[in-house]
Amino acid sequence: MIEVRGLSYEYPGLRALADVSFDIARGTITALVGPNGAGKTTLLRCLAGMERPLSGSIRVNDIDVIEEPRRSHRHVGYLSDFFGLYDKLTVRQCLRYVGAANGLAADALAATVADTAAELGIHERLDQRTGELSRGLRQRVAIAQAIIHGPTVVLLDEPASGLDPEARYALGELFLTLRRRGMTLLVSSHILAELEAYSTHMLILRGGQLVEHRALAQSLETTTHMEVRSLDGAASLGAALAREALVTELAVDGDTVRFTFKGDEQQRAALLHALLTTGLRVSHFAAVAEDLQQSYINSITRGQAR
Amino acid sequence: MNPELERNLWLEVSLHKLLLIPALVFAAAALVHATDPTGIGVNKLAMTGFLVTTMVWGSRQAANSVLEEARSRTWDIQRMCALSPWRMTWGKLLGATAMSWYAGLCCLLVFVGSGGADLRHGVEVTVLVLAVAVLTHALSLIGALVGLHRGEGLQSRFANLLVVGLLVFLLPNVMNLIDPKATLLWFETPLKRLPFAAVAATLFAAWAVLGATRAMSMELKIATRPDAWLAFCVFAGVFITGFSGVAPEPSLPLLRCLCATLCVTAIVQSYIAGFSYPSDFIQMRRAERAVAAIHYRRALEELPLWSVSAAFALIMGVLTAALGAAPELTNQRLDNLGPVALAGALMMLRDLMLLSYFGMTQRRGTPEGTAIIYIGILDGLLPALLPQIGLSSFVPAFWPPFFSAPLTAIVILSVHCAVVLFLALRAYRRLEAGLNETPGE
Numbered sequence: 001m002i003e004v005r006g007l008s009y010e011y012p013g014l015r016a017l018a019d020v021s022f023d024i025a026r027g028t029i030t031a032l033v034g035p036n037g038a039g040k041t042t043l044l045r046c047l048a049g050m051e052r053p054l055s056g057s058i059r060v061n062d063i064d065v066i067e068e069p070r071r072s073h074r075h076v077g078y079l080s081d082f083f084g085l086y087d088k089l090t091v092r093q094c095l096r097y098v099g100a101a102n103g104l105a106a107d108a109l110a111a112t113v114a115d116t117a118a119e120l121g122i123h124e125r126l127d128q129r130t131g132e133l134s135r136g137l138r139q140r141v142a143i144a145q146a147i148i149h150g151p152t153v154v155l156l157d158e159p160a161s162g163l164d165p166e167a168r169y170a171l172g173e174l175f176l177t178l179r180r181r182g183m184t185l186l187v188s189s190h191i192l193a194e195l196e197a198y199s200t201h202m203l204i205l206r207g208g209q210l211v212e213h214r215a216l217a218q219s220l221e222t223t224t225h226m227e228v229r230s231l232d233g234a235a236s237l238g239a240a241l242a243r244e245a246l247v248t249e250l251a252v253d254g255d256t257v258r259f260t261f262k263g264d265e266q267q268r269a270a271l272l273h274a275l276l277t278t279g280l281r282v283s284h285f286a287a288v289a290e291d292l293q294q295s296y297i298n299s300i301t302r303g304q305a306r
Numbered sequence: 307m308n309p310e311l312e313r314n315l316w317l318e319v320s321l322h323k324l325l326l327i328p329a330l331v332f333a334a335a336a337l338v339h340a341t342d343p344t345g346i347g348v349n350k351l352a353m354t355g356f357l358v359t360t361m362v363w364g365s366r367q368a369a370n371s372v373l374e375e376a377r378s379r380t381w382d383i384q385r386m387c388a389l390s391p392w393r394m395t396w397g398k399l400l401g402a403t404a405m406s407w408y409a410g411l412c413c414l415l416v417f418v419g420s421g422g423a424d425l426r427h428g429v430e431v432t433v434l435v436l437a438v439a440v441l442t443h444a445l446s447l448i449g450a451l452v453g454l455h456r457g458e459g460l461q462s463r464f465a466n467l468l469v470v471g472l473l474v475f476l477l478p479n480v481m482n483l484i485d486p487k488a489t490l491l492w493f494e495t496p497l498k499r500l501p502f503a504a505v506a507a508t509l510f511a512a513w514a515v516l517g518a519t520r521a522m523s524m525e526l527k528i529a530t531r532p533d534a535w536l537a538f539c540v541f542a543g544v545f546i547t548g549f550s551g552v553a554p555e556p557s558l559p560l561l562r563c564l565c566a567t568l569c570v571t572a573i574v575q576s577y578i579a580g581f582s583y584p585s586d587f588i589q590m591r592r593a594e595r596a597v598a599a600i601h602y603r604r605a606l607e608e609l610p611l612w613s614v615s616a617a618f619a620l621i622m623g624v625l626t627a628a629l630g631a632a633p634e635l636t637n638q639r640l641d642n643l644g645p646v647a648l649a650g651a652l653m654m655l656r657d658l659m660l661l662s663y664f665g666m667t668q669r670r671g672t673p674e675g676t677a678i679i680y681i682g683i684l685d686g687l688l689p690a691l692l693p694q695i696g697l698s699s700f701v702p703a704f705w706p707p708f709f710s711a712p713l714t715a716i717v718i719l720s721v722h723c724a725v726v727l728f729l730a731l732r733a734y735r736r737l738e739a740g741l742n743e744t745p746g747e
Binding site (some may be wrong): 010011012013015048050051052054055067069070071073074076077078080082083084085086087088089093096097098100101102103145176245 | 309310312313316317378379380381382384385386387388389390526527528529586587588591592595666695737740742
C-alpha cells in the first residue's frame, strides 16, 4: 500500500529524514512516534506529496507520489497538525468543495457529503459556518474533509491534539471503523496511550532515521515482558536468568527482576521449570503486557545503545 | 463547474453586492452626466472606474485568493486536492475577482454607452482593457505565489510595483492610448496603435496566465521544466526587437539585433527570477543529485529558474558577438553590441551567484538585501570612492568599461564570476560536509 525507499529530506543545515525505507500494508493503523523534531511531520508531508524529498521514492497504491502528486491525492487523505478551515463557508460547502476538488462525481456529491457528515457526527451542523464551531467539531470537519473522497490511505498528524477525552475516544473508534472499511492509516501523535487503543503497527523515527517498524500485536505473541521475584533475592535470580538464551534486556528493580522474553508460552513454561530446577523459590512469575509507551521507550533505548 | 471557481463564488458573491455595485456605478454616471452633458466626462469616468476596480480591487482579490489561504491555514487543503494547476489558477483568477469584474463590466457598459464611437473601436478598447485587467490579475497572483514560496505570506513587492506602475502609466494616458487614429512602427511596418495594443495586451495576458499556472504548479510541488520561461523570453525579445528601429541599419542586421535583445531580455528575466525564487542549498543538492544520476529531465526541473535564463543570456551574448563583423570586436567602437551584451550577461551571472552565496551563508536577514548592498558596494561605492583617494586606475576592476572597452570588461567580469563561483562552491561544500557529519538533528 505504502512503499518508501531511501527517503531523504533536508532543510538548510538539517537532515530531517535520512535514508528512510519501510512498507505499510493495506488495512493497518500505524502509529508514527518519535520525539519532537524526529521528522514525523516531514515524513507525512512527503507521503502526502506536499514536499519533494532530496532523494528516494514513495509509492502509494502503485502511484509514484513524487512524480504524480496530484494523481496520488485521489488515493490519499491528509490532516495537517495545524489545519485550517474555510470559516466563512458552511460545513456542507466545505465538504462539497473538497469532494469535488478530489474528483467525486457531481451526482454523488450530496449523498457522500451526508454520509461522511453522519459518520463523523456532524450531520446536524451541515448548514452551520465552520467558523462558529467548537474545536472538537472543527477537528471532525477537518477529518471529514480528509476522508470524504474515500482515500485508501489516510495520513493524520496529531489528530487528537486539543480534543477532550470523550472526543479522543470517539476519534479512536472512528479510526477503527475506517480500518474496517479497508483504509490504511498512519497516525502521528505524542499521546501514546491514545495510539495504543487502535494501532496495529508502530513506526519509530528519531533524528530523521527509522529506529523501528514492527507489528504490535504480532510481536506480543512472541515477545513478552516479564517480571519475576524470588524469596532468595534478586541477585541470584538475575544470575540464573542471565544464563537463559531467550532472556534479554535484564534489569533488577528492587526485589523484582524484569526482562524481555523472546519465546512463546511453551518456552515460557520451560523457563519457569528451569528456574525451579535450580532450586530458586520463585514467588512471582508474570508476563507484563507491553504498553506502547514502554515499547517506545525500549526501542529508543535500544536505538541509543546501538 | 470548476470547484475552485465555485468556492470563490460562494465567498465573493452576495445579493447585496450584486445590487449595490450597479446602483453606485450608474448613480455616479448620472451625476457626472448632469454636470457634463457632452458625455466626455462620463466616458472618462467609466474608463477610469473600470481600470481602478479591475486593476486595484481585482488584483488585490487575485492575490488574496492565495494569501488568505496561507493566513487561514487552508492552503494545505488546496495542495492536497486533485485539481490541476490550470483549473486551480483559472478558478482563482475568475472566482476571486468575480465582483471586481462585475463592477468593471458595469463601468465598461457605461463607457460603451456614453462613447458614441463605432463598434470596431468599442470592441478594440474593450479587448484592450479586459486584457490589461487579466494581465494585472495574473501578475498579482504570481506575486502572491512567489510570496508564499518565500514563506513571507506577503505579495511579492515586485508584482505590486508592476501593477501600480501599470496603473500610474495607464490612468493619465488611457484616452490617448485608445485614440483610434494613432499609429506606430513595428518591424518597420506602420500599424494602428489601438488594435496592436489590444493584440499585444491579450498575448501578454495569456503569457501571464501561463506564468501563474506555472507558479501554481511549483507551489503544488508539481515538477515543471523551464521551457515556458524560455519561450516567454523569446516572445518578449521578438516583441521588443520590433520597436528597436535599427533593423535597416547595415551595421546591425536584424538577426544580430534580435540576439542582443534576447540577451537583454534574458538578463532582465534572470534578475527577476533570481530575486523572486532565490536558489537555495537544497534545490542545488537536488539538481546535483539528478545530474549525478544522469536524470537530466529531473535536473532541468530542479535547476533554479534564473540559471536557465542566465545560460540563455550568455549564449545570446556570445551569438551577438559572433554575428558581428571583425572590426567591431575591438575596444574602439561604441557599437560593440556583442561584447557589451556578453559583459552584461556576465555581470548578471556574478550578481545572481553572489545572491546564491549569501543564500547559503547568511543565517539572519534576507540574502537578497545583503546581495543588493554588496552589489551596490562593488558597482557604485568603490568606483566612486577610489578616484577620491587617488586610485582611479583601479576603478575598471570594479566598474568595467562596458562601452569604451567591452573586451576588457568581459575579462574583468569573468574574473568576478570566477571569484564568486569559488566562494559559492566553497559555501556549498561546507554545508554539504556539515550535513554529512550530523545526520538527523
